[in-house]
Amino acid sequence: MKKYLPLIVLAFLAVLPLVGLSSYMLHMVILVIMWSAVGMAWNLLAGYCGQVSFGHAAYFGVGAYTSGILYYQLKLSPWWGIPISIVVVTGFSFLLGLIVLRLRGPFFALATLAMGEMMRVSAENLNWLTGGNIGILIQERTWIDKTYYYYIILAIATATFLVVKYLMQSKIGYYFVAIREDQDAAESLGIDTTWYKTIALCISGALTGIAGAFYTNYMGYIDPHVVFALHDISIVTIMIVMVGGVATLLGPFVGAIIMVFLAELVRSIPGLGVAHQTFFGILLILIIIFLPNGIVGDFQKIKRLFKVGGAYK
Amino acid sequence: MSLLEIRNVSKLFGGLAASSNVSFTIQKGEILGLIGPNGAGKTTLFNIVDGVYPPTKGQVLFKGQVISGMKPHQICKLGLARTFQVVKPLQRMSVLDNVIASAFLRAKNKAEAVEIAMETIRFTGLEEDKDVISRGLPLGKRKKLEIARALATQPELLLLDESFAGLNHSELNESIEIIKSIKARGITIMIIEHHMKVIMSISDRIVVINYGQKIAEGIPQEIRNNPLVIEAYLGE
Numbered sequence: 001m002k003k004y005l006p007l008i009v010l011a012f013l014a015v016l017p018l019v020g021l022s023s024y025m026l027h028m029v030i031l032v033i034m035w036s037a038v039g040m041a042w043n044l045l046a047g048y049c050g051q052v053s054f055g056h057a058a059y060f061g062v063g064a065y066t067s068g069i070l071y072y073q074l075k076l077s078p079w080w081g082i083p084i085s086i087v088v089v090t091g092f093s094f095l096l097g098l099i100v101l102r103l104r105g106p107f108f109a110l111a112t113l114a115m116g117e118m119m120r121v122s123a124e125n126l127n128w129l130t131g132g133n134i135g136i137l138i139q140e141r142t143w144i145d146k147t148y149y150y151y152i153i154l155a156i157a158t159a160t161f162l163v164v165k166y167l168m169q170s171k172i173g174y175y176f177v178a179i180r181e182d183q184d185a186a187e188s189l190g191i192d193t194t195w196y197k198t199i200a201l202c203i204s205g206a207l208t209g210i211a212g213a214f215y216t217n218y219m220g221y222i223d224p225h226v227v228f229a230l231h232d233i234s235i236v237t238i239m240i241v242m243v244g245g246v247a248t249l250l251g252p253f254v255g256a257i258i259m260v261f262l263a264e265l266v267r268s269i270p271g272l273g274v275a276h277q278t279f280f281g282i283l284l285i286l287i288i289i290f291l292p293n294g295i296v297g298d299f300q301k302i303k304r305l306f307k308v309g310g311a312y313k
Numbered sequence: 314m315s316l317l318e319i320r321n322v323s324k325l326f327g328g329l330a331a332s333s334n335v336s337f338t339i340q341k342g343e344i345l346g347l348i349g350p351n352g353a354g355k356t357t358l359f360n361i362v363d364g365v366y367p368p369t370k371g372q373v374l375f376k377g378q379v380i381s382g383m384k385p386h387q388i389c390k391l392g393l394a395r396t397f398q399v400v401k402p403l404q405r406m407s408v409l410d411n412v413i414a415s416a417f418l419r420a421k422n423k424a425e426a427v428e429i430a431m432e433t434i435r436f437t438g439l440e441e442d443k444d445v446i447s448r449g450l451p452l453g454k455r456k457k458l459e460i461a462r463a464l465a466t467q468p469e470l471l472l473l474d475e476s477f478a479g480l481n482h483s484e485l486n487e488s489i490e491i492i493k494s495i496k497a498r499g500i501t502i503m504i505i506e507h508h509m510k511v512i513m514s515i516s517d518r519i520v521v522i523n524y525g526q527k528i529a530e531g532i533p534q535e536i537r538n539n540p541l542v543i544e545a546y547l548g549e
Contacts, residue, residue, distance in 0.1 A: 171417045171420075175414065175417070177403065177414070178403050181404050182401045182403055184365070184397075185403060186403075187384070188397070188463075189389060189394075189462060189466060190386050190390050190418040190466050191414075191418075192386045
């Protein structure tokens with residue numbers, strides 16, 4: 001059963017648009033799937049390889065802007081952004097890795113946070129390239145019907161899932177986890193830790209960038225504050241994986257469902273304003289205390305809790 | 314040609330000389346014991362040989378090639394593996410996965426890595442615990458896991474840093490048997506150990522270090538009667 005769970009989820013998602021969802025609901029599900037893809041990409045670097053990034057907006061934004069700039073500067077279809085962002089973001093991640101991967105633990109996290117913010121400021125100021133704060137508007141939408149976008153992001157997320165799953169069963173996966181558990185021990189076992197951390201960063205970055213390129217195509221408008229957002233991209237990505245389950249294959253998907261719908265729900269409470277963000281802070285604290293491995297990681301614990309007789313039976 | 318040659322190696326930490334002008338060689342096939350009082354610089358010497366620290370002065374040669382200045386993973390690839398005194402299991406991985414991760418160094422694919430790992434686990438007597446998450450292992454088994462992991466990289470020279478410390482009597486005998494069978498496989502061993510009875514019985518030669526300097530070298534019988542060694546351990 002457990003083995004086929006991803007297939008069942010995929011089959012369910014494949015037929016979901018056929019039941020006639022409203023355009024609004026379809027939009028929500030598209031966001032869920034897009035965030036699952038970003039979460040899985042982050043999970044590869046942070047959850048499995050142990051390099052916790054607070055700046056995944058950098059990769060998301062570069063992917064989004066690859067699409068945007070191809071359209072804005074070169075008058076190409078923004079769909080070219082999806083394949084081309086793989087090359088661009090991989091190169092970008094590699095260069096970034098040369099700087100940030102020299103650092104360990106909290107220093108790495110802070111450096112990635114700074115990098116994300118630097119990319120936002122750069123995008124705001126490189127007017128000749130990005131159009132600055134005005135952003136980029138894709139004037140011709142490919143489809144009005146969201147169903148097409150739905151299947152494209154579903155294909156991207158499925159591919160992301162398969163890449164992560166395949167990698168984690170191979171030599172690279174063992175090396176990633178070894179690096180997470182103890183870098184010095186990994187090094188003494190003949191693992192070139194710098195190289196494998198670079199690989200993790202490049203793959204994670206590229207997968208995030210593809211989702212970013214999709215975002216440009218789907219939303220039709222990007223600006224630096226949206227795609228390089230510290231809170232709305234980098235932190236939300238971390239929240240999704242923390243809630244769903246760090247270093248689990250399906251955790252990012254579960255986390256994305258909860259976070260996307262919860263965000264929508266909380267935002268709709270009248271008179272709350274930006275205070276709705278405090279809600280996520282409280283949620284994160286509760287998750288860290290009670291379900292440190294996330295919903296998927298601590299599923300047994302949750303199951304015990306709901307059994308007759310409670311946790312002590 | 315000796316398998317490992319330590320040539321006039323010094324290591325300074327600020328003003329403290331953790332090693333000063335140490336030279337000795339290890340011949341293929343032997344067990345070399347490295348002893349000395351606490352803080353004498355034994356582990357520092359291991360860290361220099363295995364590439365964690367570059368020496369301040371001097372060189373380390375492995376199979377005739379200068380390895381000082383290389384990174385630990387490069388040195389490991391050449392055929393030199395080590396264990397840590399403070400054990401470093403890959404905590405949230407099972408015992409088997411720990412060993413598979415290191416077996417990948419020589420294995421062409423996963424099936425081969427699993428095969429090497431299983432063979433090593435049987436050899437070190439960890440078969441019953443192969444699916445245990447290594448965080449939950451008792452110390453004696455963690456020490457064995459360190460050895461298994463180092464062996465799975467298929468080294469020519471194995472550095473063992475206090476693999477016997479904290480073991481009970483039966484674990485101790487088991488570990489001695491393991492060391493002897495590692496030697497029988499043709500793997501050269503350099504071992505740091507405080508347990509005198511053990512080191513005297515398994516070592517072919519012994520090097521004694523005190524305050525970072527080599528004070529004696531020879532077969533166990535010579536070391537036992539060396540006045541400098543007795544002074545270092547018992548005082549004047």
